[in-house]
Amino acid sequence: MLIKVLGSAAGGGFPQWNCNAATSRAAWACDPKAAPRTQTSLAVSSDGVAWVLLDASPDIRQQIAATPELQPRPDGPPRNSPIAAVVLTSADVDHVAGLLGLRERQPLTLCATGRVLDVLAADSIFNVLDRAYVSRRALPIGEALWLEHDGAGLGIEIEAFVVPGKIALYRENASEAGTLGTRVGDTIGLEVSEVAGGPSFFYIPCCAAVDATLALRLSGAPLVFFDGTLFRDTELVDQGLSDKTGRHMGHISMSGPDGSIAALARLDVGRRIFVHMNTSNPALIEGSPERGEVERAGWEIAWDGMEVRL
Ligand code: MLT
């Protein structure tokens, strides 16, 4: 199984268009220690020919341009794409906006939970993905689904599972105190396998906490891509960027006793890679104390173009 990291930053990318924090400033200044990153998405393939996108980043066009494997086959018909399916983990802007870049009547299979498919169906702009070409497939929770496209198996199996999280920011309902209107299926993680019992990995770009259920699921996993939005829970407040903590945004932080580094330290995970880093996260900067802490704990910070073979 081939995995390509198309993008590794959180919503807004790195640097984010209106961000003047020290991390973003380093990226604006083209500091080689602050490599720019597009918004998070992975591409997965069992044969290197047909590809499945995990999330559709707003930067999808740039990501395809940077990834020859995702470009039309020169020997194919006038319109063709190696992208056969897209699987969404939430309705967040940074996960769905790229769908608009996949219009032009290209046959595709679009998989998401019923909750996320409902959000897309309720917004007529997504009708640009003509249903005559783009089939919608509801992802069951806790049940494996073999991905198919045009009647042919893609050699990839996906299992969606609920992770602690929240409804997309633009769907929050302030009158539902505490939950903001969050329901099952708003945020999921994915286990992606090549064949039953074969190599598999986890992709969890948004996660509010590692609870006992998630810890059990991740125990012994060979590879986990995990939510690396913030290094510290109060990072946005401390930097004067926002009044929101990571907890409020539905993102566990990397550091601290309740952080993801501590939570996964006990779980015998083979390879741990952070994705979805926010523009404020000091671990984005190579050589920073925070990057050192991440690396000493055995984690990697994903970068655009990173490849993993399982
Ligand atoms: C998130 O990951 O919390 C969202 O992408 C935030 C946003 O929509 O800007």
Ligand code: MN
């Ligand atoms: Mn996001």
